[in-house]
Amino acid sequence: MAVSRHTRRMNLIAHGVGLGFALFSVLPIVWLVITSFKTEAEIVTDTITFLPQSLQLQNYRDVWAQSNYPSLMWNSIVTTFYTVTICMVAGSLAAYSFSRNAFPLRRELMLFYLVVRMFPAVLIIIPLFLILRTVGLLDTRFGLSLAYASFLLPLFVWMMKGFFDAVPPDLERAARIDGCTRIGAMVRVVLPLVKGGLGACAVFVAIGAWNEYLFALMLTSSAGSRTWPVGLQMMVGEFQLPWGLLAASGVISILPVVALFAIVQRAMVRGLTVGAIKG
Amino acid sequence: MNALAIRNIQKSFGALKVLNGIDLTLEEGGFLVLLGPSGCGKSTLLSIIAGLEDASAGSIEIGGREATGLHPRDRDIAMVFQSYALYPSMQVERNMGFGLEMRGAGVDERKEKVGAAADLLGIGALLERKPAQLSGGQRQRVAMGRAIVRKPRLFLLDEPLSNLDAKLRTKMRGEIKKLHQSLGASIVYVTHDQVEAMTLATKVAVMRGGTIEQIGAPMTIYREPDNLFVAGFIGAPPMNFVRGRIVEGGGFAPDGGGDRITMPAMEHRLEPGREIVLGVRPENLRPIPPGVSPEGLLRFNAVPDVIEPMGADTMVHFRVGQSELIARLDGQTEVSGSAPMELGCEASALHLFDATTEQRLRPA
Amino acid sequence: MGVGVDSGRRPFTGGRLGRAIGAMSETRSWPFLLIVPSLLVILLVVLYPTLHGISLSFREMRLTRPDLGTGFVGLRHYVDLWHDDIFWRSLANTFKWVTLAVSLELAMGMISALALNREGPLMRICTVLVLLPWFLPNVVAANMWALMLDARLGVVNELLVRMGLIDSYVAWFATPTSGLLAAVFIEAWHGYPFFTLLILAGLKAIPKDLYQAASVDGAGSYQAFRNITLPMLRMIVVTAVILRVISLANSPELLLILTGGGPGDSTQVISLYAFKTAYESFDFGYAGALSVVTLLLLMVFCVIYLRVSRVLEK
């Protein structure tokens, strides 16, 4: 049959193309991992070797022992934790309200939560710098996480609203008749049902905060609050680059991202799409 | 004492008026069915009774106690939702006992009461399951069970059977009737299925567009519908209507031509020229053997269009003027297509409505 | 024993505070109360800073020159901007940068999504892998590619030479044109999964029977794509393009790390220029003016783009 042969050929091509894109996406990351296991001599060479001669862990040891990377990571962890907490508390409540209530100006408010994404980062960074300096939160992890909330909280609200929308409102009505208050119905009946979505949104926000560079560069300056992206970039000197060290730091830093993404990717992809399509 | 008394309840969503002044009462142990087409405000009314929505105006008394403005928790009611609204994250046992839990009942008390309710409904074996692991009928039972565990004063049921297949629906209908009798509870039941209304209710309120068109015992509503809408809504297949006018000599001329119909002697005073609607229930029509002309019958000359033998009954479709009519005849009746026949209806089973007001004409 | 024990006589309500919140949740203002925390945060860290930033663009504010004060200077920054060659070059670069990157990402996203829109575990795994770059931090992505494109050590050069596509190693970031193109390429690698994700979701939402009906009518796969897929995807593509344009125009992160604007200002975009003005020269007033211009241009873009693509009318 002509049609089915045509379809099969299309299918084959599609698989080829899909696989091609997957490789295109992943191979650079693989190269980063490979590089991190090479010695400096193997990297800085005239004849490139594709695989390391032996699995060198020296770069990782150096990152761990000889740089301030652990403390940079710790700062990032704390900042990320603050950011996720702010988003989870403030964002879930707002998303729930948007999902459940028809009140005046609801549409306009939600639109406003979207529009704030249009404001240039620099336009926000400068006054934030001044504000944080005034209230004494400049160069602190909490101040940085507040800044992160400026672009992550609106996203969180939109994504989370999609998950709340999927829960039938009759459940809260039933819970209220069973004796719950409104907040009780939300906590006891609705939240358990959006656990997956909440986790995905939290991971999304966590990744965003973990990866951020620009705000961190501007709003932190001391070792006590500097996050790893800024620290990593500071390793990039003017002339001789410590490629092995950089690669190892990079691998360590993206490990949590990849792990978290792998765990919640399905729910997160759904949430992202819902948020983005509706927005 | 009344289990429920509602006075002048009104409700608007923004500019949309959904309920325009509802008044009704339900006596203790009664079974009130709210019946009406989709969107007429039945669920809204139920939500207001439950306290899930606030009425724009009016007041509610439950069990002789003012309930307007009370939290749903404090109204001593239970509700069964069309979607069942079982908590997906909880096992059946916790689902059923959740209301008790929220009221501070201890584990033992909960176990005992849930167990008793489960036995009554035959779902004792399902207590460990999550709602997702239940069939539609089982979910329905759990939802009923959750309502009866607390032994509330008033049950509110919003189309509890509409998600079941026809067979299960008939079965559950019987069970609800039995439950009502054994619990002696007062029930408000929303449906747009008039069979459910007829079989279950002690009292039916037929609603349309946010108002109650008629309220009364099911058989009263069946026998003496107040207006065209109620007459057409109750009964399956629905009542036949023929529009036309009274002519000199007491006859009836259907709109759009067709044979003039001789009206039986009636107590109504119908002056010639008056436009009316003639209503005849399909089950009130019966064949008149050729050559016989009994007195006191309204008679149609019918040429069957479609004949539907259904076993016990045979449905015969025919036309009078512009109207299509259905007769529900005994399954034994010999009917052959295209052979003219005469169908008659007792004068007492005839319904007359004013063509413009659509209200029932009562004997003067 | 505390109140929170499930077996207790009273249900868990979180103590007195919990009951107070519970009572609050029954009031009419509850929907607004829920929004208050997030609204406060957003007003505080977004709206107020933005308005403040706009007002700064009309004032003098140089942290390195406190002697100048912070007085109102009217439109002076905007006038300066008009006569600033770097600004005009940045504007042109921004235009090139955003257009090239978004077109490339859209094309790659569309093709990959069409390919990945099949059943089966292989394509599911591929989808996850394709999405991976998007979650990579700019810092890692930029430095990783800097190494791979390095003029002496770069594996890309090695591969291209082995394939016979170039004769000898190329210093990609040495000339303005190749520098910009290399940056666009890296941005595309980093950003195309966003389009894949959204378009894939859009494709999955198209009812299958539309295609069956079309094939019964004798439409080939290209016609089906033209007449069914593209129209159904329009809303999503427009949304994705807008979001992407906004973030590309607003965030200088990748270029800041990768090129710092070079070589020879060829990747100096407005957002980067603004950031450097703020971060290196601490001239907050001028940086504010640059950002306000970005914001205005973006707003104009959104309005025109929505009008041209006519998605809102339907």
Ligand SMILES: Nc1ncnc2c1ncn2[C@@H]1O[C@H](COP(=O)(O)OP(=O)(O)OP(=O)(O)O)[C@@H](O)[C@H]1O
């Ligand atoms: N929250 C709301 N906001 C606006 N309009 C509403 C709302 N809830 C219900 N309505 C409208 O009120 C009317 C009555 O709705 P209701 O749900 O009470 O109808 P119903 O009789 O239960 O119908 P059905 O048989 O389909 O369940 C409908 O027109 C509906 O659109």
Ligand SMILES: [Mg+2]
């Ligand atoms: Mg309803």
